[in-house]
Amino acid sequence: MAEISILVPVYNVEKYLGACLDSILAQTFTDFEVICMDDGSTDKSGALLDAYALRDKRIRVIHKENTGYGHTMNAAVRAARGRYIGIVESDDTIACDMYQVLYDAARSHDADLVKTDFYAVWDNADGTVRKQYCALTGSRGMYNRVINPNEEKKAYLAEKFTWNALYRRALLIQNHIRYNETPGASYQDNGFWFQTFFWARRVLFLDRAFYNYRQDNMLSSVHDTKKVYAMKNEFDYIRALMSAQADIDRELYRICFHWRMLAYIGTLERVELALKPAFAKTMEEERRFYEGQGEACYDYMTERQRSIIKNPEAYAEKHLIGFTEITGAVLSGYRNIIIYGAGRYGERIACRVKNVKSDAQTMRVAVTESDGAHTECQGEAVREISECTGDKDESLVILAVKEKTTAFTAMLDTLKRLRFPNIITASAKKAD
Numbered sequence: 001m002a003e004i005s006i007l008v009p010v011y012n013v014e015k016y017l018g019a020c021l022d023s024i025l026a027q028t029f030t031d032f033e034v035i036c037m038d039d040g041s042t043d044k045s046g047a048l049l050d051a052y053a054l055r056d057k058r059i060r061v062i063h064k065e066n067t068g069y070g071h072t073m074n075a076a077v078r079a080a081r082g083r084y085i086g087i088v089e090s091d092d093t094i095a096c097d098m099y100q101v102l103y104d105a106a107r108s109h110d111a112d113l114v115k116t117d118f119y120a121v122w123d124n125a126d127g128t129v130r131k132q133y134c135a136l137t138g139s140r141g142m143y144n145r146v147i148n149p150n151e152e153k154k155a156y157l158a159e160k161f162t163w164n165a166l167y168r169r170a171l172l173i174q175n176h177i178r179y180n181e182t183p184g185a186s187y188q189d190n191g192f193w194f195q196t197f198f199w200a201r202r203v204l205f206l207d208r209a210f211y212n213y214r215q216d217n218m219l220s221s222v223h224d225t226k227k228v229y230a231m232k233n234e235f236d237y238i239r240a241l242m243s244a245q246a247d248i249d250r251e252l253y254r255i256c257f258h259w260r261m262l263a264y265i266g267t268l269e270r271v272e273l274a275l276k277p278a279f280a281k282t283m284e285e286e287r288r289f290y291e292g293q294g295e296a297c298y299d300y301m302t303e304r305q306r307s308i309i310k311n312p313e314a315y316a317e318k319h320l321i322g323f324t325e326i327t328g329a330v331l332s333g334y335r336n337i338i339i340y341g342a343g344r345y346g347e348r349i350a351c352r353v354k355n356v357k358s359d360a361q362t363m364r365v366a367v368t369e370s371d372g373a374h375t376e377c378q379g380e381a382v383r384e385i386s387e388c389t390g391d392k393d394e395s396l397v398i399l400a401v402k403e404k405t406t407a408f409t410a411m412l413d414t415l416k417r418l419r420f421p422n423i424i425t426a427s428a429k430k431a432d
Helices: 014-025 045-055 069-079 098-108 153-157 169-174 189-199 230-243 250-270 273-292 303-310 312-321 344-356 406-417
Strands: 004-010 032-039 059-064 084-087 113-123 129-134 165-168 203-214 336-340 362-367 380-384 395-399
Touching: 004 014, 004 045, 004 069, 004 098, 014 032, 014 045, 032 045, 032 069, 045 059, 059 069, 084 098, 084 169, 098 113, 098 165, 098 203, 129 203, 153 189, 153 250, 165 169, 169 189, 189 230, 189 250, 230 250, 250 273, 250 303, 250 312, 273 303, 273 312, 273 344, 303 312, 312 344, 336 344, 344 362, 395 406
Parallel strands: 004 032, 004 084, 032 059, 113 203, 336 362, 336 395, 362 380
Antiparallel strands: 084 165, 113 129, 113 165
16 A cells, blocks of 8 residues: 555646656655546546556546546545545646655654645746745744644644645544535635644644646636636635534634635636626625624734725725726716727726616727737627727727827827717826
């Protein structure tokens, strides 16, 4: 039986999968098995896994229908036979001595769980890699000693990632630690993190980094702009786990609120523009609810984080959507609102216009020439500005581009050539 079972969940990562597996097979610690869970990949990931399994008998591939991250990871835990369990996401890589160091630390300290610092990594265009060192915690006194998280609650404030760690398998099995299996959800490692810390009695943080956490895989859930309530569902799951325990320390509810609200800030900034106002309202409602429950905690937040959480709707309006000068009164009196520009300004202004225009007003998004780069903006088909010249006298054109730039001047000249009479800038000033 292998000492370590390394779990690798796989779904459509053929671009990165080879590097991930190569880094695992290059470990100086060799007594391990690799359990690769192919969660119904539709690219070449499954075939690549099979090819690696033929080359190295330590690799075990399990092909399954797509059921999501939580179900897949629970199946991987059930399949594991090692004394310890490690996790490597299939678009990441690890240093060659990672599991040797973690295994030695776990054995020498009789640890239930060993966690380390990590690197955030990006691929540069020239083929090099940019790396940023990320510490688990800013508290140096938390490192290199055994901690019982339920006696030292600040351990729960260390970074929650689950892959930069080695777990005693008995910890997971005996305490029935499992991932939330909500279909289609993401961020289900949060519930796993909470359970491991709640049930562990001997946790060790090491102030070294071995794990390379990829930031530029655009297929990763952290870049998904449509999954709005996945974080809420996961923290509701964590709260339910706490509620099921008798005499649980109320400080854990406060820490859960802390992480919930920080996750909500990330969600608010990540999701697409049209979804931000509704989620900001959800944040406000939840903040008030948990304050009423006596669970709110702002002690560990920065001033910026506190200000966002205290007024998320205003933050979304002013900083994420912006262009608050464009109001219903500014648009009043025009039948058609034309947003000229479909870039970052155009997206945000279109979102603003949709929120403040009347139902009787139409909204169009236009560019100078349609080259296929902009086909849709905030749900509106993007057309060429020359196609929008009908009813010019009843149309208001908003120049969706930064003022006093070459693009601004060129676009304004185009509008004047086409004889649009009503033109304003992104700051709602009349364009001369």
